[in-house]
Amino acid sequence: MKKRGFTTEKIITAVTWLLILLGWYLITNLKMVSSTLVPSPQKVVTTFLAILQNGYNKISIWSHLWASFERLFLALGLAVATGIPLGLLSGYFSKVKAVIDSIVEFYRPLPPLAYYTLLVLWLGIDNTSKVTLLYLAGFAPIYIACVSAVNNIKQDYILSAKSLGANQKQIFFKIVLPACLPEIFIGLRTAVGISYTTLVAAEMVAATSGIGWMVLDASNFLKSDVIFVGILLMGASGILIDAILRFIEKRVVFWKGFV
Amino acid sequence: MEDVLIDIENLNFEYGTKANKIAALENINIKIEKGEFVCLLGPSGCGKSTLLKIIAGYLQPTTGTCKMKGESIQGPDWNRGVVFQSPTLYPWMNLKDNVEFGPKMRGVSEDEIHEISAHYLEEVKLTGFEDKWIFELSGGMKQRAEIARALANHPEVILMDEPFGALDALTRVDMQGLIREIWQKNDTTIFMITHDIDEALSLGTKVLVMSDRPGKILKEFKVDFTHKIFRDDSRHRKYDQQYFDIKDEIIDLIHSQD
Numbered sequence: 163m164k165k166r167g168f169t170t171e172k173i174i175t176a177v178t179w180l181l182i183l184l185g186w187y188l189i190t191n192l193k194m195v196s197s198t199l200v201p202s203p204q205k206v207v208t209t210f211l212a213i214l215q216n217g218y219n220k221i222s223i224w225s226h227l228w229a230s231f232e233r234l235f236l237a238l239g240l241a242v243a244t245g246i247p248l249g250l251l252s253g254y255f256s257k258v259k260a261v262i263d264s265i266v267e268f269y270r271p272l273p274p275l276a277y278y279t280l281l282v283l284w285l286g287i288d289n290t291s292k293v294t295l296l297y298l299a300g301f302a303p304i305y306i307a308c309v310s311a312v313n314n315i316k317q318d319y320i321l322s323a324k325s326l327g328a329n330q331k332q333i334f335f336k337i338v339l340p341a342c343l344p345e346i347f348i349g350l351r352t353a354v355g356i357s358y359t360t361l362v363a364a365e366m367v368a369a370t371s372g373i374g375w376m377v378l379d380a381s382n383f384l385k386s387d388v389i390f391v392g393i394l395l396m397g398a399s400g401i402l403i404d405a406i407l408r409f410i411e412k413r414v415v416f417w418k419g420f421v
Numbered sequence: 422m423e424d425v426l427i428d429i430e431n432l433n434f435e436y437g438t439k440a441n442k443i444a445a446l447e448n449i450n451i452k453i454e455k456g457e458f459v460c461l462l463g464p465s466g467c468g469k470s471t472l473l474k475i476i477a478g479y480l481q482p483t484t485g486t487c488k489m490k491g492e493s494i495q496g497p498d499w500n501r502g503v504v505f506q507s508p509t510l511y512p513w514m515n516l517k518d519n520v521e522f523g524p525k526m527r528g529v530s531e532d533e534i535h536e537i538s539a540h541y542l543e544e545v546k547l548t549g550f551e552d553k554w555i556f557e558l559s560g561g562m563k564q565r566a567e568i569a570r571a572l573a574n575h576p577e578v579i580l581m582d583e584p585f586g587a588l589d590a591l592t593r594v595d596m597q598g599l600i601r602e603i604w605q606k607n608d609t610t611i612f613m614i615t616h617d618i619d620e621a622l623s624l625g626t627k628v629l630v631m632s633d634r635p636g637k638i639l640k641e642f643k644v645d646f647t648h649k650i651f652r653d654d655s656r657h658r659k660y661d662q663q664y665f666d667i668k669d670e671i672i673d674l675i676h677s678q679d
Contacts, residue, residue, distance in 0.1 A: 318509040321479055326523035326574060327499030336526075340513040417512035417556055 201387035206394070209387040218376050218388065227399070229371040233289060234354075234361050237296030241353055245301045246346060249308020250338065259309065270302040274360045278367060287368050292361070299360040300353035307349025311342035344418040347411045351404060358400055373399075425490075426578055426610055427453040427476060432485035434471055444635035445471045449485070451629065451638065453578065458604055458611045458647065460621035463631030464675060469614045472636065473582050476612065477503050489577075499523055502571030504581040508563040510555045516566055517542070517551040523574035541569040544603060561592040565599065572603070581613040585620070597624060601647055618671050622646050622664060630674050639674050642667055 183203065189195060190202035197205070213223050252259035269277070278295050285291040315338060323337045365374025373392055380388035411418075434446040445468040453459050463469050474480045475487050478497040487494050489501070497503075502523075510519045520538045529537070542548050545565035550558070558566065564584060571579050584600075585593045601624055604611055615621050621628045628642040646664055 316509070318505050318507075319511065321477075321497065322503060322505060322509040323522070323526075324497040325477060325499065325501065325503040326526060326570065328522075328526040332526050336522075337511065340511070343513075415513075417554060 198384055199386055201390055205387050206390045210391045210394075213388070213391060219379065221371060223395075226371055226373050226376050227395070229369075230361060230365065230373045231399075233292050233296060233372070234357055236289075237293045238300050238354060238357055240293070240297045241300035241304055241357075242350065245304030245349075245353075246308055249305040249349075250312055250334075250342065252305070253309045253312020253342075254334075254338070262305070263309070266302050266305055269298065270306075274299050275363055275367060278364055282368055292364050292369070295364050296357045296361055300357040303352040303356060304346070304349040307345045307352070308342060311345035312338065314345070315341045344415045347407070347415060351407050351411075354403055354407060355400070358396075358403070362396060424455045425452050426455050427451070427612070428486075428488045428491075429472075429476070430486050430488075432472075432475070432482045432487055434468070434475065434480070435483045446475075446482075447635040447637045449636070449638060453610060453612055455577075455610055456608055457627055458625050459613070459627045459629065460625035461612070461614045461629045461631060462616065462618060462621045462671065462675075463636065464633055465616060467631050467633050468636030469631060470582055472631075473503075473580050473612070473614055477501055477580055499527060499574045500577045502574055502576035502579045504564075504567050504571050504579060504584045506583045506586050508555075508567045510563060510566055510570070512555045514555075515551065516547065516553050516555065516558065519555065519566060520569045520573050522570060527574070537573050538569075541572045544572070544606075545569045545599065560588055561596060564588060564596060568600070568603070572607070572609075576609075578610040578612060581611065583614050583616065586616075593620075600624065618668055622668060622671075628671070630671055633678050640670075642671075 186200075187203050190197065190200055190205075201209070217223055218226065248258070248262055252262055274295055277298075278291070281291040281294050285294060319337050319341055320333060323333050328336065361372075362374035362377075365372040366378040369375040373395055377389050377392035377396075380386075380392065429449055429451040432446060432449040433444070435442045435444050437443045449472065451459075461469050461472065471480065475482055476494065478494045478501065494501075510516075511522070514522070517538055520542060521534050524534045524537055538551075539548075542551065545568055547562060547565055547569065550562070555563065555566075564587075568579075568584070581600075585596050588596060597620060600611070603609070604624075613621075613624065622644060624647050625644060626647065628644055630639045630642070631637065632639050644667065649659070649661070
């Protein structure tokens with residue numbers, strides 16, 4: 163079990179970050195590096211406030227964030243809706259697995275940007291190609307987690323359910339699905355992480371909005387303060403999404419770790 | 422012979438590949454009659470669990486037959502309740518939902534389901550724990566819940582695979598008393614695997630002794646210590662000479678094979 167409250171480790175983490183901030187402050191304020199390359203913390207904060215107020219490139223920061231998250235959530239929704247059933251079916255029926263598994267294993271290790279160029283050619287530069295790219299990135303971890311979850315399921319759960327009179331369909335929905343939930347959540351969190359990094363990369367290649375695009379555009383004009391704001395926003399929202407998922411996970415599979 | 426519930430004839434079971442076959446069970450003949458408490462006793466790894474799995478319907482015999490009421494057992498069904506060695510209660514359901522799982526799956530009416538679970542939870546002394554999650558229960562409570570879950574279906578026979586093997590000695594004695602009470606009260610038929618001679622003798626009406634692999638039935642004892650020892654309803658046991666004679670004979674039987 164995790165310890166609650168202020169542990170030594172938490173204090174060490176906090177001190178580490180304070181030292182990083184202090185170092186950043188000192189290096190920039192003592193003019194040890196050019197402010198064009200490394201903006202000072204104060205500058206980043208004022209830029210952040212300015213962007214909050216006026217947006218970037220006449221588009222508000224919320225629109226940029228929303229553009230990114232719309233793509234992300236659309237793709238993840240599709241990945242969940244297809245990855246979970248296909249993964250569970252593949253775990254259940256080896257013939258389904260024979261069809262899907264090799265395809266997933268083939269494209270999974272490919273760098274997403276390698277086939278993104280193809281997707282842009284086929285589906286155009288707008289959202290469809292991006293959502294497809296993120297969908298493919300998110301599908302694999304969810305699918306793989308589901309296959310392994312079914313394979314790892316305690317056989318006695320299924321046998322006992324049969325001896326208690328449950329039919330195939332009941333076993334699937336009342337036993338297999340809940341028993342797989344802990345691993346499904348792990349797959350989901352991995353999928354979110356991978357999709358999110360892919361999203362930013364995709365927006366850097368071809369987009370006119372989104373938080374990744376904002377960073378790329380800023381770099382074209384050497385606005386390092388905007389790049390910093392963008393990166394900090396990406397990091398913070400990534401942590402936030404994962405925290406939300408962990409919160410839901412704790413609620414849904416509260417029994418995990420007690421089995 | 423209409424009281425025979427489970428009829429096993431000339432049963433053999435082999436596993437492994439064609440080139441490397443291992444005989445697990447050899448020429449098993451067992452009849453379990455209605456109302457009996459049959460204890461199968463044998464050293465570990467002798468194939469006791471395999472035999473239970475065949476009766477449950479999880480495995481099919483290589484040769485020979487295993488019938489229930491004259492019909493060959495094709496697969497698991499709710500007429501044969503199973504209690505596993507380590508509890509297989511579903512952690513995503515609370516205690517009550519676990520106990521009600523069988524009747525719910527079979528489409529029993531709501532009212533009847535509540536009656537059933539209340540009744541059997543009381544019988545295994547878990548009233549008041551209905552809303553507890555499985556991980557909140559102790560080992561003994563889990564095994565009692567598992568028994569209640571099997572009973573809730575009113576199966577014709579309950580198969581138990583060393584149900585008290587993982588429990589501490591004190592809890593085990595409690596559980597033995599409980600299962601004896603349940604068996605007598607409900608007029609159920611029980612087939613139980615154990616490697617504890619005292620457990621077999623103090624519970625069973627029939628004790629089967631199985632050999633090392635390949636498992637054969639060495640001898641069948643008809644006993645009635647379950648009534649004799651505990652006749653006065655107390656937990657105090659009154660052993661007699663016959664008890665120790667049979668116990669010695671079983672020990673000799675098991676050791677004679679080394």
